[in-house]
Amino acid sequence: MKEEKLKIALQKAGRLSEDSIGLLKKCGISFNDGFGKLRTEALNFPLEIFFLRDDDIPEYVADGVADAGIVGENIVAETCKQVNTVEKLGFGRCRLSIAVPKNFAYDSVESLNGLRIATTYPRILSDFLRRNEVKAEIHVISGSVEIAPSIGLADAICDLVSSGSTLLTNGLREVETVMYSEAVLITQQNLGSAQKEILEKLLFRIRAVKAASENKYILLNVPNDKIERVCQLIPGMKSPTIMPLAESGWSSIHSVIHKDDFWEVVEKLKQEGAQGILVISIDQMIR
Ligand code: PRT
Ligand code: ZN
Numbered sequence: 001m002k003e004e005k006l007k008i009a010l011q012k013a014g015r016l017s018e019d020s021i022g023l024l025k026k027c028g029i030s031f032n033d034g035f036g037k038l039r040t041e042a043l044n045f046p047l048e049i050f051f052l053r054d055d056d057i058p059e060y061v062a063d064g065v066a067d068a069g070i071v072g073e074n075i076v077a078e079t080c081k082q083v084n085t086v087e088k089l090g091f092g093r094c095r096l097s098i099a100v101p102k103n104f105a106y107d108s109v110e111s112l113n114g115l116r117i118a119t120t121y122p123r124i125l126s127d128f129l130r131r132n133e134v135k136a137e138i139h140v141i142s143g144s145v146e147i148a149p150s151i152g153l154a155d156a157i158c159d160l161v162s163s164g165s166t167l168l169t170n171g172l173r174e175v176e177t178v179m180y181s182e183a184v185l186i187t188q189q190n191l192g193s194a195q196k197e198i199l200e201k202l203l204f205r206i207r208a209v210k211a212a213s214e215n216k217y218i219l220l221n222v223p224n225d226k227i228e229r230v231c232q233l234i235p236g237m238k239s240p241t242i243m244p245l246a247e248s249g250w251s252s253i254h255s256v257i258h259k260d261d262f263w264e265v266v267e268k269l270k271q272e273g274a275q276g277i278l279v280i281s282i283d284q285m286i287r
Contacts, residue, residue: 004194005046006202009060009069012038012051016183019091020070024049026283027205046198057186058083064188067195068202074160074181078121083186087203090210092183094162096121099172101149104156106175112136112156118148119158121178128158128178146170211285218257220269220277224249229272231255233265237287256282 010020021033029045040049050066057069062081069083072092076085098117100106109132118139119125129136139154146166148154158178161167167174185206187199222230231240236255243252257265257279266277 003046004192004198005041005048006068006195006198007048007050007066009050009052009057009066009071011054011057011071014054016054016070016072016092017051019089019183023070023089023091023206023209026209027202029205045202047202055079061186061188064190066188067191068185068187068199070183070185072181073184074121074124074179076184076186077179077181078123080123082189084189085184085186086199087185087206089183089185089206090213093181094160095180096124096158096178097161097174098125098156098158098176098178099146099161099167099174100156102171102173104173106173109134109176112176115155116153117156117158118145118154120145121158124178125158128176146172205284208284208286211287212282214259215256215282215285216259216262217254217280217282218277219252219254219280220274221245221250221252222269222272222274224251226272226274227251227253230269230274233268233272237285256285 011017024031029042029047031040031042031049033040038051042049050060052060054071054075057071058076058079058081060066061069061083070089073085074096076083098112105111112129112134113136116137116139117125118141120140120142122138122140125138139148141148145157145159147170148157149172150170157172161174164174191199218234227242230253234240234253234255234257240253240255245252262279269277
C-alpha cells in the first residue's frame with residue numbers, strides 16, 4: 001500500500017524560500033532541496049514538497065493539489081482562495097503600505113481621493129479604499145511599483161515595505177499601513193484523515209521550533225538571600241531549577257526567558273546581585 005503523505009508547497013526562489021526550507025530542516029525533516037527541483041520527498045517524514053511561485057501557492061492548496069503551503073499573508077489576502085491559515089511562522093515580516101512622493105502634501109487618508117495608485121495588490125487596496133470611503137484609481141502593475149510616480153505612471157503606490165530603504169531611495173514617504181504580513185502555514189479545507197494526522201505532527205514540531213527561537217536558556221549565580229526575588233524575575237516554564245554552588249551561600253539558577261524581555265530582565269538580575277550570567281540558544285522547546 002502506498003504510504004500516505006502530506007503535500008506541502010514552498011516558494012521556489014524568493015524571500016521566503018530559505019526560511020521555509022530552514023524551518024522544515026529545524027523540524028528534523030531531511031530532504032534534497034537541490035537547485036531547480038520542482039518536487040521532492042522527505043527522507044524521514046511523510047512529506048512531499050513542491051517548489052512553486054508564491055502567488056500560485058494559495059490556489060494549489062485551495063484546489064487540493066497541495067495539502068498545505070507556506071506563503072505570505074499578503075498573498076493569501078490578495079488571492080482570496082478558500083484555505084485555512086493554521087499557524088503564523090514569524091518570518092517574512094513586512095507591511096503593505098501606501099506611499100506618496102516625499103513633497104506631496106498629505107494630511108489624512110482623504111488626501112488619496114482622486115489619485116492614481118500603482119500596486120500589485122489591487123484587491124487588498126480596493127478593500128482598504130472602500131473601508132475608508134476614498135475614491136482613487138488603481139493601476140495594476142506587476143513589478144517595480146516604486147518607480148511608478150517618478151515616471152508619471154501614478155501619483156502614489158501601494159507596495160510591501162520592510163526596511164523602508166526602497167521607498168527612501170525612490171523619494172517616497174510611507175503614509176498609510178494597509179496590512180501587516182508574515183509567512184503563514186495554510187492548509188486546504190478538506191484534508192484527509194491521514195493528512196490531518198501528519199499535519200498535527202508537523203505543527204507540533206513547528207511550534208517547538210518557534211517557541212525555541214523566541215526563548216533563551218539562562219543560567220546565573222546568585223547569593224542565596226536573593227533566590228526568591230530572582231525566581232520571580234525568571235519564572236521559566238514551570239519554575240526555575242536551583243542548584244547549590246560549591247561556594248557556600250551561593251546558588252546557580254537555570255531558567256527560560258523570552259528574547260524580547262531579555263535585556264530588561266538582565267538589568268534587574270544584575271541589580272539583585274546576579275553574577276556569571278550565561279545565555280544559550282534553544283533548539284527545540286516543548287511545553
Ligand atoms: O517569484 P515569486 O513570485 O515566487 O516571488 P516574488 O518576487 O513575487 O516575491 P518575493 O520573493 O519578493 O517575496 C515573497 C514574500 O516575501 C512576499 O509576498 C512577502 O510576504 C514577503 N516579504 C517580506 C517581502 C518583503 N518583505 C519585501 N520587502 N516581499 C517583497 N518585498 C519587496 C517590496 O516589494 C519592495 O520592492 O522589497 C522591497 C522593499 O523592501 P525594503 O526593505 O526596501 O523596504
Ligand atoms: Zn510572487
